[in-house]
Amino acid sequence: MGDAWNSYEALLKVLEDQRRSTKLVRIPQAVASQLRNRASLLRHSLRTISDKRSVGYKLKESELRAYQEMVSNLLKARMRMLIWAAQSGTDPGDALPFEQSLYLELRTIIEQYLELLDFCSRSLDLSKDFTRKATVTVSVLEDLPALMDVSGRKRGPFKRGSVATLPYDMARNLIASGKAKRLGPV
Numbered sequence: 001m002g003d004a005w006n007s008y009e010a011l012l013k014v015l016e017d018q019r020r021s022t023k024l025v026r027i028p029q030a031v032a033s034q035l036r037n038r039a040s041l042l043r044h045s046l047r048t049i050s051d052k053r054s055v056g057y058k059l060k061e062s063e064l065r066a067y068q069e070m071v072s073n074l075l076k077a078r079m080r081m082l083i084w085a086a087q088s089g090t091d092p093g094d095a096l097p098f099e100q101s102l103y104l105e106l107r108t109i110i111e112q113y114l115e116l117l118d119f120c121s122r123s124l125d126l127s128k129d130f131t132r133k134a135t136v137t138v139s140v141l142e143d144l145p146a147l148m149d150v151s152g153r154k155r156g157p158f159k160r161g162s163v164a165t166l167p168y169d170m171a172r173n174l175i176a177s178g179k180a181k182r183l184g185p186v
Contacts, residue, residue, distance in 0.1 A: 007034045024093035135165045139161065140174075141160065
């Protein structure tokens with residue numbers, strides 16, 4: 001129970017710190033590691049317990065769900081802060097890599113929208129269209145050379161495991177050929 005209690009307490013502390021903070025708090029690598037190891041252990045235990053109706057199985061299943069709920073709450077609280085920081089143009093704090101990418105995307109969208117608002121209010125023309133070209137975020141599954149998109153812009157080169165936001169058609173082709181996988185909602 002010692003490792004389980006330590007993992008739970010560490011995650012709870014990060015969650016409480018985040019709720020009290022006005023910026024994203026640092027998630028210590030040790031907490032992330034501890035959490036990943038505990039989840040792995042729980043999943044392994046769940047696979048090896050033969051009686052799915054046993055108390056032991058139900059306890060481990062409940063513990064795993066509790067961790068998942070806590071992490072979901074933590075990430076949702078952090079997302080709200082990212083959105084606020086992007087909207088106000090302030091530093092979000094200690095963002096995780098995927099959060100930093102989201103923050104930069106949000107800043108770009110908000111800046112473009114504010115330019116549109118400025119144009120509409122100066123010109124009194126409310127017919128301006130605000131369409132962004134569709135992009136898809138992918139994880140690259142193998143090393144790839146630089147690629148040209150349809151507008152002639154060079155993309156890459158990409159290392160295996162890197163994350164890139166690409167024009168829809170380029171991303172679709174890489175995904176279809178098995179060279180990338182989509183991240184985020186479809």
